[in-house]
Amino acid sequence: MSRKLTRILVIDGSEVARTIISRILDEEMPRTQLTLCGSGREAQARLEEQHYDLITTALLLPDMDGLDLCRQVRAHPSHHHTPVIVVSGDANERLLQEGFAAGVTDYFDKSLGYQAFVEFIKGFTQRNPGLVGRVLYVEDSPTTARHTLKLLEHHGLQVVHTTTAEEAIELLQHNAPGNPEADAGFDIVMTDFFLKGAMTGGDLLHAIRSKFRFTQQEMPVLVLTTAESPDRQVEVFHAGANDFVQKPIVEEILLARVRSLLLIKQQFTALKLQAEEMRLLATTDSLTGVRNKCYLLRQGAGFLEDRRNQPVAALLLDIDHFKRLNDSHGHLTGDQVLEEVGALLNASVREGTLVARFGGEEFAVLLPRCRLEEAQARAEELRAGIEALRPASHIITVSVGVASTETCPDADLTALLDLADRALYTAKETGRNRVCA
Numbered sequence: 389m390s391r392k393l394t395r396i397l398v399i400d401g402s403e404v405a406r407t408i409i410s411r412i413l414d415e416e417m418p419r420t421q422l423t424l425c426g427s428g429r430e431a432q433a434r435l436e437e438q439h440y441d442l443i444t445t446a447l448l449l450p451d452m453d454g455l456d457l458c459r460q461v462r463a464h465p466s467h468h469h470t471p472v473i474v475v476s477g478d479a480n481e482r483l484l485q486e487g488f489a490a491g492v493t494d495y496f497d498k499s500l501g502y503q504a505f506v507e508f509i510k511g512f513t514q515r516n517p518g519l520v521g522r523v524l525y526v527e528d529s530p531t532t533a534r535h536t537l538k539l540l541e542h543h544g545l546q547v548v549h550t551t552t553a554e555e556a557i558e559l560l561q562h563n564a565p566g567n568p569e570a571d572a573g574f575d576i577v578m579t580d581f582f583l584k585g586a587m588t589g590g591d592l593l594h595a596i597r598s599k600f601r602f603t604q605q606e607m608p609v610l611v612l613t614t615a616e617s618p619d620r621q622v623e624v625f626h627a628g629a630n631d632f633v634q635k636p637i638v639e640e641i642l643l644a645r646v647r648s649l650l651l652i653k654q655q656f657t658a659l660k661l662q663a664e665e666m667r668l669l670a671t672t673d674s675l676t677g678v679r680n681k682c683y684l685l686r687q688g689a690g691f692l693e694d695r696r697n698q699p700v701a702a703l704l705l706d707i708d709h710f711k712r713l714n715d716s717h718g719h720l721t722g723d724q725v726l727e728e729v730g731a732l733l734n735a736s737v738r739e740g741t742l743v744a745r746f747g748g749e750e751f752a753v754l755l756p757r758c759r760l761e762e763a764q765a766r767a768e769e770l771r772a773g774i775e776a777l778r779p780a781s782h783i784i785t786v787s788v789g790v791a792s793t794e795t796c797p798d799a800d801l802t803a804l805l806d807l808a809d810r811a812l813y814t815a816k817e818t819g820r821n822r823v824c825a
């Protein structure tokens with residue numbers, strides 16, 4: 389889900405006020421597109437040009453009453469839903485009595501200061517975020533579809549409209565996780581419950597929850613129904629809908645429901661990303677950036693068992709005379725060398741290769757679909773690459789032991805690494821800075 393700019397229209401007759409508000413908003417809300425107006429007439433002109441997520445106006449404008457401006461906003465076909473905050477010197481009687489009737493969403497007491505005003509706006513926009521996301525919308529009535537599409541798109545949503553559940557299923561299939569040709573995918577589905585095709589909205593819901601196995605957080609579904617009995621409403625929820633909206637659609641109700649479902653989806657996506665980051669952190673060696681030994685031992689077994697990876701080659705690379713480097717240049721230099729060698733290994737291997745830190749100055753590499761001869765060639769490339777690297781401005785060499793299941797098809801991970809370790813020992817014994825198999 390991409391984040392879009394929050395568009396705010398600030399109307400205030402005082403140039404000083406506009407300058408201060410603009411400066412603080414720029415600092416505190418960098419993803420804001422701010423439009424400043426000094427009069428009601430200027431604001432009216434701006435409102436003809438574009439949509440805003442929020443309007444704030446002083447109660448007293450040089451040419452107009454702030455409440456009259458608010459009434460005009462409420463009567464405007466494109467802006468009648470836009471929140472309006474009225475700013476006044478004190479919460480005066482007139483504002484309290486007439487404000488809400490005029491359609492004021494909230495008011496702010498100016499005597500609290502500009503910093504507090506910006507904090508207020510920040511809180512307001514966080515509670516009422518703009519609508520951002522991709523909606524799959526299934527509706528077979530052309531009139532309802534045209535009206536709803538216009539409404540959703542007007543509020544910044546990307547909408548893909550289909551008239552049948554079958555088409556919607558095809559689109560969901562195409563966008564399912566794992567399909568390399570998938571587009572951005574959908575954040576929510578909105579569907580009419582009664583569709584004229586062979587499949588109903590209920591069938592679509594069933595497919596979403598049972599076939600695609602999308603949870604209610606992963607793919608929230610909003611059902612549109614005509615006024616129904618409580619029994620029918622219960623049926624909608626049993627079918628796996630998150631919520632429903634009755635037709636004829638009331639714009640504010642639809643938007644509020646869509647907003648809350650998008651929030652559910654955003655929270656789900658954020659949690660998923662966080663979990664992935666945590667998993668990566670827990671399986672990565674913090675110094676070298678390659679996988680840690682625990683990950684190698686856990687994933688390596690499966691890596692070997694996967695027949696598509698056969699034959700699997702294992703390389704064990706051990707930095708030569710690393711103790712000497714530590715002793716003469718210090719551990720921090722040693723650490724930098726390890727870091728740079730790890731980065732080179734990560735950057736040098738193809739996708740599907742597993743690189744891990746096996747011990748202090750020792751790295752393991754598992755190469756899929758790699759015969760012994762090719763593994764030796766790959767090991768030689770890595771050895772030469774490290775020799776040319778000069779990490780921390782020192783010439784560093786590695787000895788490499790190579791083994792492949794090509795020559796021992798029954799070897800499990802331990803046996804394969806053991807063979808590579810024996811080859812590494814030979815490389816060390818026969819002079820270092822070489823590859824042995």
Ligand SMILES: Nc1nc2c(ncn2[C@@H]2O[C@H](COP(=O)(O)OP(=O)(O)OP(=O)(O)O)[C@@H](O)[C@H]2O)c(=O)[nH]1
Pocket residue numbers: 675706707708709710711712714718719720721722723726747748749816820
């Ligand atoms: N700087 C640094 N040193 C480490 C780290 N982990 C292990 N070492 C050091 O790596 C050195 C490994 O020394 P040895 O096992 O004797 O091996 P070597 O000096 O590389 O000699 P050969 O392997 O026989 O060429 C030890 O001095 C460890 O303290 C680390 O994370 N950072």
